Amino acid sequence: MNGTIIEKVNLTDKVWKVTVEAPMIAEERKAGQFIMLQVDEEFGERIPLTIADANAENGWISLIFQEVGHSTKALATMDVGDVIPVLVGPLGEPTEIKKFGRVVCVGGGIGVAPLHPIVQALKKAGNHVTTIIGSRTSNLLILENEMTNWSDRLITVTDDGSKGQKARVTEPLKEVCEKEKPDLVVAIGPAIMMKFCAETTRPYGVHTLVSLNTIMVDGTGMCGGCRVTVDNQVKFVCVDGPEFDGHKVDFENMMARLKSYEAMEKRCDDCNLNKAVDSIIKERG
Amino acid sequence: MTSWTDPEELYQEGKKILDELKARTDKIKPKERMAIPRQLMPTQKPKVRAENLCEVATGFSESQAVVEAMRCLDCKKEPCVAGCPVSIDIPGFIKKVAEEDFSGAAEVIKRTSLLPAICGRVCPQETQCEEVCTVSKSKKDVSKSVAIGGLERFVADRERESGKTQIPQVKPKTGKKVGVVGSGPAGLVVAADVRREGHEVILFEAFHKLGGVMRYGIPEFRLPNSVVDQEINLLKEMGVEFKTNTVIGRTRKIEDLIKKDGFDAIFVGSGAGLPLFLGIPGEERVGVFAANEYLTRANLMRAFDKKKSQTPIYDSKHVVVLGGGNVAMDASRMALRLGAKKVSVVYRRTLEEMPARNEEIEHAMEEGVEFCFLQNLLRIDGDDDGRVASVKVQRYELGEPDGSGRRRPVAIDGEIFTMEADTVIVAIGNGSNPLIKQTTPDLETNRWGNLVVDENGKTNIDKVFAGGDIVLGAATVILAMGEGRKAAAAINQMLLKN
Numbered sequence: 001m002n003g004t005i006i007e008k009v010n011l012t013d014k015v016w017k018v019t020v021e022a023p024m025i026a027e028e029r030k031a032g033q034f035i036m037l038q039v040d041e042e043f044g045e046r047i048p049l050t051i052a053d054a055n056a057e058n059g060w061i062s063l064i065f066q067e068v069g070h071s072t073k074a075l076a077t078m079d080v081g082d083v084i085p086v087l088v089g090p091l092g093e094p095t096e097i098k099k100f101g102r103v104v105c106v107g108g109g110i111g112v113a114p115l116h117p118i119v120q121a122l123k124k125a126g127n128h129v130t131t132i133i134g135s136r137t138s139n140l141l142i143l144e145n146e147m148t149n150w151s152d153r154l155i156t157v158t159d160d161g162s163k164g165q166k167a168r169v170t171e172p173l174k175e176v177c178e179k180e181k182p183d184l185v186v187a188i189g190p191a192i193m194m195k196f197c198a199e200t201t202r203p204y205g206v207h208t209l210v211s212l213n214t215i216m217v218d219g220t221g222m223c224g225g226c227r228v229t230v231d232n233q234v235k236f237v238c239v240d241g242p243e244f245d246g247h248k249v250d251f252e253n254m255m256a257r258l259k260s261y262e263a264m265e266k267r268c269d270d271c272n273l274n275k276a277v278d279s280i281i282k283e284r285g
Numbered sequence: 286m287t288s289w290t291d292p293e294e295l296y297q298e299g300k301k302i303l304d305e306l307k308a309r310t311d312k313i314k315p316k317e318r319m320a321i322p323r324q325l326m327p328t329q330k331p332k333v334r335a336e337n338l339c340e341v342a343t344g345f346s347e348s349q350a351v352v353e354a355m356r357c358l359d360c361k362k363e364p365c366v367a368g369c370p371v372s373i374d375i376p377g378f379i380k381k382v383a384e385e386d387f388s389g390a391a392e393v394i395k396r397t398s399l400l401p402a403i404c405g406r407v408c409p410q411e412t413q414c415e416e417v418c419t420v421s422k423s424k425k426d427v428s429k430s431v432a433i434g435g436l437e438r439f440v441a442d443r444e445r446e447s448g449k450t451q452i453p454q455v456k457p458k459t460g461k462k463v464g465v466v467g468s469g470p471a472g473l474v475v476a477a478d479v480r481r482e483g484h485e486v487i488l489f490e491a492f493h494k495l496g497g498v499m500r501y502g503i504p505e506f507r508l509p510n511s512v513v514d515q516e517i518n519l520l521k522e523m524g525v526e527f528k529t530n531t532v533i534g535r536t537r538k539i540e541d542l543i544k545k546d547g548f549d550a551i552f553v554g555s556g557a558g559l560p561l562f563l564g565i566p567g568e569e570r571v572g573v574f575a576a577n578e579y580l581t582r583a584n585l586m587r588a589f590d591k592k593k594s595q596t597p598i599y600d601s602k603h604v605v606v607l608g609g610g611n612v613a614m615d616a617s618r619m620a621l622r623l624g625a626k627k628v629s630v631v632y633r634r635t636l637e638e639m640p641a642r643n644e645e646i647e648h649a650m651e652e653g654v655e656f657c658f659l660q661n662l663l664r665i666d667g668d669d670d671g672r673v674a675s676v677k678v679q680r681y682e683l684g685e686p687d688g689s690g691r692r693r694p695v696a697i698d699g700e701i702f703t704m705e706a707d708t709v710i711v712a713i714g715n716g717s718n719p720l721i722k723q724t725t726p727d728l729e730t731n732r733w734g735n736l737v738v739d740e741n742g743k744t745n746i747d748k749v750f751a752g753g754d755i756v757l758g759a760a761t762v763i764l765a766m767g768e769g770r771k772a773a774a775a776i777n778q779m780l781l782k783n
Contacts, residue, residue: 001528001529001530001531001536002530024531024536024537025536028535028536028537028538038493040595041493042587042593043587043590043593043594043595043596044595044596045586045594045595045596045597046586046596070595071595085493086493086530087530088491088530088531088532088536089532089535089536090535090536091532091535093723217578217581217582217586217596218491218492218501218581220491220532220535220558220718220720221558221559221718221719221720222501222556222557222558222559222560222577222581222718223560223575223577223578223581224559224560224562224574224575224577224578225574225575225578227569229569234562234564234568234569236559239558239559239719239720239723250569252671253569253570253671256570256571256670256671256672257569257571257671259571259670260571260572260599261597261599263600264597264598264599264600
């Protein structure tokens with residue numbers, strides 16, 4: 001499959017939402033699942049992106065991404081009408097959705113995007129949903145309206161206090177754990193944020209799900225590149241996850257593995273990516 | 286181990302022998318045929334090829350092929366045919382080569398195998414057709430058998446290069462529709478065999494490129510992509526439809542293919558999955574890779590083309606490869622080609638027990654891969670950033686034979702040493718891919734997660750068949766093809782009845 005971009009919106013600085021025609025994925029996808037894509041079929045890298053929203057009836061899914069590496073930067077140069085040549089999914093095990101009771105959904109930065117369908121599904125299943133979203137500063141906050149619509153209560157925080165409370169997401173999370181004894185916490189964001197969310201809930205014994213965004217190649221359980229240590233066992237994010245018990249994930253190792261290619265990518269940034277982006281820009285005149 | 290000979294010399298030697306044989310007017314006796322030396326497969330110079338990705342073995346010259354074909358005794362028993370998992374008429378095609386009727390030879394092979402250019406290159410002939418060859422039996426040396434693999438490759442390459450590839454006949458439309466999951470060797474054989482009977486065939490592939498393990502796993506220097514493409518093109522010309530980037534189980538469930546999309550049969554050939562690890566301390570470190578990942582990056586994602594590919598591959602100086610199979614050989618030789626200064630294959634047993642094809646082991650040795658026999662990793666140590674810095678190695682000796690009949694390696698007390706390494710590639714096999722099972726809960730699997738099938742490749746679910754590594758566990762291209770052949774016959778028979 002491939003996917004034609006039917007809408008493209010710049011959410012904040014370097015954060016984009018693209019809506020892509022993908023009827024088969026839209027029909028099958030469930031909260032918590034992701035897709036793999038390649039912006040170049042011959043030489044592109046395969047990257048996983050979580051599905052931020054979908055509509056089975058109209059056959060589209062939307063993806064929210066931040067320009068960080070080769071592929072996301074190249075993806076950001078694509079426009080409505082352009083075709084993403086490789087689009088595969090939905091992958092991963094869906095989030096377990098049922099009536100838990102009181103749930104807290106925590107999203108940090110770009111992690112608010114994958115959280116969105118989970119908040120929706122948990123709300124539809126009859127849960128009382130408290131959503132906490134946070135970012136460094138106000139203009140990096142995304143999906144505030146959507147989260148307001150689907151949550152019983154929305155708590156917004158920023159590191160610099162430019163919007164909502166001046167706090168990290170862990171502060172209101174701790175408060176809610178203390179006061180309300182939630183039945184489930186779902187935390188999605190940068191690895192370090194998920195680690196601290198898990199540490200925050202641990203003393204309260206609240207089951208905490210995290211969604212891991214490791215390096216992947218195939219995304220179908222073949223290569224083993226996405227492996228993480230959970231409860232001292234090797235797990236594969238693409239087929240065993242992407243969600244795991246946050247209290248059991250070895251975040252330190254996961255963060256080290258995320259940096260596997262950092263030095264090489266910095267070096268390549270100057271050659272490959274710029275060349276790729278340049279050629280795309282050139283093609284468009 | 287053989288030492289490298291310049292291909293030019295091999296060609297000339299072949300020509301000389303052929304001229305002598307052709308000059309004769311009397312019939313060549315079997316004894317004389319036995320005396321013809323086995324033609325050696327020409328290869329690129331080791332030092333040169335260790336720095337490029339071009340195919341290592343360059344194939345017989347015409348004279349070499351004809352001479353080699355003349356070594357066949359055309360014996361009555363034809364043990365080679367029984368030794369071939371897809372029962373190719375080996376004496377039949379070899380006879381045609383000896384008569385210099387190369388397209389006739391291709392025709393004979395194509396009756397039973399549509400993928401000869403691949404099989405000729407990657408089959409473990411020394412444990413199949415060549416092992417039982419009468420010539421090798423009487424010489425008591427398998428390396429002296431008729432070079433069946435080399436001849437098969439010659440015939441296939443000759444046909445491809447002639448541009449006159451014969452497209453197998455397809456029977457009239459039956460109105461039946463068969464879905465094939467996975468475009469690896471098992472899936473391709475099923476697609477071809479089922480299509481020949483006139484059924485519509487749609488083949489689903491998870492990746493953006495076709496060929497399965499022949500694309501992501503086996504490197505270009507052993508099986509060029511162009512060869513795989515060419516053999517797949519034949520299926521396209523037969524009318525097989527290919528849908529890439531489609532993960533059956535996830536994009537579409539097997540149940541939906543049958544119930545909603547109207548498929549009359551499904552063949553699951555989704556291959557091996559989930560690489561195995563040793564379970565030793567430090568395996569989670571940065572710089573430890575499953576061979577699948579390392580090879581997929583290099584092959585499918587083309588990271589060997591460092592200037593063009595956007596998929597990074599780890600910068601390595603000293604690579605330790607763990608394992609003794611073909612995948613370990615592929616990974617070690619790929620690491621050399623990607624610029625590693627030193628590559629060490631660590632294997633628990635000895636050269637004798639190594640499961641890799643002899644040719645791959647020889648090639649790896651010629652290229653400078655170091656072999657550390659009777660050794661195994663105990664632990665992988667790292668630096669402050671969690672990256673691999675060295676490995677702790679345990680020495681072994683061979684003890685009493687174990688259940689497999691091979692002498693069991695036993696650790697030698699206190700014989701532990703440190704080996705510097707920045708990369709560890711684990712090539713000790715794969716488990717089964719969980720995707721189909723996860724999304725088809727009723728499908729019966731064994732305790733290793735492999736699909737359970739009957740003698741016809743049929744699973745416990747109506748209309749659903751399976752074969753290849755998803756059933757066998759990690760095996761070979763040709764065994765997967767044999768499984769596919771069996772399942773395709775059963776599918777064709779089932780569709781005939783309905």
